């Protein structure tokens with residue numbers, strides 16, 4: 001198949017492209033920067049999309065960038081009303097894929113056609129007791145849940161017959177990027193530990209499984225709708241995650257990161273994403289027949305830090 005990957009230069013995109021190529025697919029990246037094997041969003045807007053069987057959109061800024069202060073200017077940037085950089089990026093990307101997909105659809109011999117968008121676990125309301133699957137309500141209770149709703153809506157193609165998939169991902173564990181990239185140093189120094197109370201759920205997924213789910217969604221024509229991109233075996237709290245990472249590194253992990261520090265670094269609203277969590281079940285993902293390579297945390301972490 002010919003697959004178009006927006007934001008394919010990033011942490012998840014690089015792994016996805018590696019997997020897709022290994023499975024014999026032809027991949028074109030969409031990036032803000034030109035280069036070999038790529039087209040830019042501007043080229044997409046002016047020339048339309050090259051023919052493709054599937055389009056996956058992973059483009060987006062890192063909301064939890066600790067180097068960005070959570071101030072009015074950043075919030076304004078994130079606001080769709082202000083045509084912010086992030087949503088401009090996301091909406092532009094999503095619309096570009098939408099446009100391209102219509103072109104795909106107009107090519108009768110290309111079938112099946114898929115579209116993936118990566119949603120986030122911020123969609124479900126944080127809770128210490130509730131259990132959420134893909135059909136649970138959400139997406140309407142705070143800034144970030146609304147952002148996910150808008151992001152998913154921007155990728156949706158109303159009244160269209162194209163098969164569409166949205167993956168709501170947990171924290172992605174992999175080498176060379178994502179959350180683990182920020183955590184490894186303090187944990188290696190024995191300075192790691194739970195964040196805040198540590199009781200909040202910490203939905204996670206190994207990067208091999210996240211890109212595996214995306215490839216499965218592209219290849220299996222029965223897959224459609226929302227899929228939770230989280231590990232299936234059991235729910236992990238933040239304290240359990242910290243303990244498992246300490247064990248995998250052979251280091252103690254008892255030093256808690258107080259919520260006041262998290263709030264000072266990220267701002268109160270953004271800190272919620274780290275201090276609170278959700279128990280998320282990948283019920284529909286499992287029902288599609290996807291088989292996880294890393295269903296359990298210990299082996300997933302061992303692979304990441306090996």
Ligand SMILES: NC(=O)c1ccc[n+]([C@@H]2O[C@H](COP(=O)([O-])OP(=O)(O)OC[C@H]3O[C@@H](n4cnc5c(N)ncnc54)[C@H](OP(=O)(O)O)[C@@H]3O)[C@@H](O)[C@H]2O)c1
Pocket residue numbers: 006007008009010011012013030031032033058059060061062063085086088089090093118119120121169170171172173177178179
């Ligand atoms: N990593 C995680 O744990 C995790 C968990 C849940 C959801 N996600 C979401 O999954 C997506 C991919 O994550 P990732 O970890 O691979 O991110 P990443 O490494 O930061 O890569 C994202 C890519 O998106 C493009 N991009 C960044 N800012 C953009 C903007 N303002 N407008 C358009 N394109 C932009 C960049 O590509 P170019 O520079 O080539 O344009 C970048 O390589 C993101 O939307 C992220 O929010 C990630």
